[in-house]
Structures are given as C-alpha cells and as structure tokens.
Amino acid sequence: MERIRQINPGLEIFVAAQPENSICADCPAKNPRWASVSLGIIICTGCAGVHRKLGTHISFVQSCTFDRWKPEWIQKFSKMGNKVAKIYYEHGITEVILFVSQICS
Numbered sequence: 001m002e003r004i005r006q007i008n009p010g011l012e013i014f015v016a017a018q019p020e021n022s023i024c025a026d027c028p029a030k031n032p033r034w035a036s037v038s039l040g041i042i043i044c045t046g047c048a049g050v051h052r053k054l055g056t057h058i059s060f061v062q063s064c065t066f067d068r069w070k071p072e073w074i075q076k077f078s079k080m081g082n083k084v085a086k087i088y089y090e091h092g093i094t095e096v097i098l099f100v101s102q103i104c105s
C-alpha cells in the first residue's frame with residue numbers, strides 16, 4: 001500500500017476502502033497491484049496480462065504502483081472497486097460458472 005500512496009496518493013484511499021481489493025478481481029491472488037481502469041477493478045500481474053490481450057477498448061490496464069493515474073481515472077475507480085464490480089459484472093452468474101472460470105484461468 002505504501003508504494004500506491006507514493007505514486008498515486010488519491011488512489012490509495014479507495015483501494016484500502018474495500019477489503020475485496022486485496023484479492024484479485026479475477027482469481028484468488030492476494031495483494032494485486034494492477035488495475036483495469038476502464039472496469040474499475042484491481043487485478044494481479046497474471047490477470048493484467050490477460051486483460052491487456054483483450055485490448056484497451058475493453059480493459060485499459062495500468063499499474064497502481066508504477067503508473068501515475070490521471071485524476072479522472074481515480075474518480076472512476078472510486079465508484080467501483082472489486083466489491084461493486086463483482087456485484088455488477090457477475091450478477092446472475094451461478095457459483096459453478098464462477099468456479100470453472102477461476103480454475104480454467
């Protein structure tokens with residue numbers, strides 16, 4: 001968290017606000033430090049690579065600790081985060097599908 005505070009002090013508050021942000025939005029990896037700015041989620045290094053392959057029109061990936069975020073990116077993230085994103089993007093998806101998607105990634 002210290003590195004996020006140094007590079008993106010405004011972002012650190014919102015990352016710390018949700019315990020769900022300490023786990024990758026797409027897999028069980030702990031302490032993720034990448035984000036899909038466009039989706040408003042925190043993801044691990046491995047999942048960041050997958051998101052990058054989707055293209056920036058779907059998932060715009062930035063590091064929380066190496067890239068300096070624009071204020072509008074932080075503003076957007078403040079309204080989402082992993083907790084809200086899971087409710088929004090995974091609404092109606094059954095536990096079986098979620099489990100399969102995690103073990104196949």
Ligand SMILES: [Zn+2]
Pocket residue numbers: 024025026027028029043044045046047048
């Ligand atoms: Zn991950």
